[in-house]
Amino acid sequence: MKDSVLIVGAGPVGLALALALKGSGLTPTLVDARPAGSENEDQRVLALAHGSRQTLEKLGAWPKTGWTPIEAIHVSQRGGLGRTEIRATEQGLPALGYVCPAATLTRCLAARAAGEGILVEQNCFIESSTANADHITALARDGREFDAQLLACCEGGTGSQETGLIRHDYAQHALIGIVTAQSPHQGVAYERFTPEGPLALLPFGGDFALVWTMSAEEAQRRLALADRAFLAELQNAFGTRARFLAVSGRTSFALALQARLNPVSERKAFLGNAAQTLHPVAGQGFNLALRDVWTLAETLAGAADPGEASLLARYAQARRLDRFSTVGFTDSLVRLFSNDDPLLRHLRGAGLFALDLFAPARKFIARRMIYGARAWP
Numbered sequence: 001m002k003d004s005v006l007i008v009g010a011g012p013v014g015l016a017l018a019l020a021l022k023g024s025g026l027t028p029t030l031v032d033a034r035p036a037g038s039e040n041e042d043q044r045v046l047a048l049a050h051g052s053r054q055t056l057e058k059l060g061a062w063p064k065t066g067w068t069p070i071e072a073i074h075v076s077q078r079g080g081l082g083r084t085e086i087r088a089t090e091q092g093l094p095a096l097g098y099v100c101p102a103a104t105l106t107r108c109l110a111a112r113a114a115g116e117g118i119l120v121e122q123n124c125f126i127e128s129s130t131a132n133a134d135h136i137t138a139l140a141r142d143g144r145e146f147d148a149q150l151l152a153c154c155e156g157g158t159g160s161q162e163t164g165l166i167r168h169d170y171a172q173h174a175l176i177g178i179v180t181a182q183s184p185h186q187g188v189a190y191e192r193f194t195p196e197g198p199l200a201l202l203p204f205g206g207d208f209a210l211v212w213t214m215s216a217e218e219a220q221r222r223l224a225l226a227d228r229a230f231l232a233e234l235q236n237a238f239g240t241r242a243r244f245l246a247v248s249g250r251t252s253f254a255l256a257l258q259a260r261l262n263p264v265s266e267r268k269a270f271l272g273n274a275a276q277t278l279h280p281v282a283g284q285g286f287n288l289a290l291r292d293v294w295t296l297a298e299t300l301a302g303a304a305d306p307g308e309a310s311l312l313a314r315y316a317q318a319r320r321l322d323r324f325s326t327v328g329f330t331d332s333l334v335r336l337f338s339n340d341d342p343l344l345r346h347l348r349g350a351g352l353f354a355l356d357l358f359a360p361a362r363k364f365i366a367r368r369m370i371y372g373a374r375a376w377p
């Protein structure tokens with residue numbers, strides 16, 4: 001029998017899509033290359049926007065515990081003047097966002113999917129696919145074949161040879177870890193722009209989750225440092241707004257922008273990191289993906305053939321503004337703030353001062369990060 005939708009990749013995006021499609025009356029099948037329980041190895045900590053919480057609640061997959069609210073975001077630059085703070089209370093929200101381990105989120109989505117009768121076929125690596133007039137056939141490495149009307153590619157990346165992509169190698173790595181500070185964080189997230197790259201500290205339980213961008217060589221060197229020496233360098237880059245005592249779980253990720261100009265092709269839709277892999281500077285990757293997931297499920301609701309070209313084109317058009325503006329916003333932040341040009345440093349300082357004085361601009365930025373393109377008037 002032909003499945004309506006085959007989802008390749010049971011990461012957080014594939015699982016969220018399965019739940020959203022089920023809610024739209026379709027029958028998704030999920031396959032993943034990895035064995036069950038692999039999500040526990042994911043050390044990433046995600047900042048989820050308030051809008052993402054609302055979507056996950058609608059999917060019945062908002063984790064009951066394990067997340068920390070972000071009550072304020074403090075933005076500053078190293079070696080330059082200007083700072084601003086965006087507060088949830090000023091925006092009339094309970095929180096600007098929530099910090100949650102990717103593994104907790106994926107477990108919650110997987111449990112909810114299992115509760116809905118959606119099972120994941122593990123150890124199933126899809127190697128190729130062939131689209132036909134009324135279906136698409138996916139072939140797994142072990143010889144299994146799957147027929148579906150639509151292939152939803154949620155496999156977390158794009159092939160290096162693929163065309164039709166915007167690509168930019170930032171030549172940066174994100175060094176992540178958990179940092180303990182002397183004083184309570186009081187729900188404040190810090191985004192500090194340094195000439196090396198952005199440094200974010202997110203409130204996480206009683207600690208901070210660190211995302212610090214730097215060159216590949218510096219990431220290697222800092223991963224090898226003893227805790228004490230590492231904390232001294234972190235303190236130097238961050239300044240004195242918090243005093244750091246301990247660090248654990250250091251690891252790093254290479255950072256590059258890869259975004260498909262068109263997130264659909266014949267009987268295929270690409271979502272999550274397979275559609276666009278972003279720099280983590282503003283914590284937008286999964287948040288954007290969840291908005292894509294929701295719109296795709298809405299577009300396909302009740303469709304007799306979810307892989308029909310006109311439906312997929314409608315989805316791509318509906319997501320165009322939000323996808324490109326989020327890619328552009330994230331990319332501009334990295335380029336504008338990851339350098340030591342004196343003129344740009346002054347302009348950045350002036351921008352941060354202006355933002356601090358001008359509440360409507362802060363409101364716009366907060367809404368843009370929380371709701372995506374829906375923030376536009």
Ligand SMILES: Cc1cc2nc3c(=O)[nH]c(=O)nc-3n(C[C@H](O)[C@H](O)[C@H](O)COP(=O)(O)OP(=O)(O)OC[C@H]3O[C@@H](n4cnc5c(N)ncnc54)[C@H](O)[C@@H]3O)c2cc1C
Pocket residue numbers: 008009010011012013014031032033034044045046047048102124125126127154155156157174176211253271272273274280282283284285286287288289
């Ligand atoms: C350091 C860092 C910090 C980040 N912080 C944030 C943040 O604060 N907020 C935010 O919104 N986003 C953040 N992101 C981005 C976020 O992590 C990603 O957007 C999200 O994890 C993408 O999920 P995914 O399901 O698309 O991919 P993945 O989580 O990579 O899942 C892909 C799945 O597909 C499977 N797979 C791969 N190939 C195949 C195949 N051929 N056949 C079958 N299965 C296959 C894999 O086994 C895997 O399970 C961050 C990213 C990084 C690197």
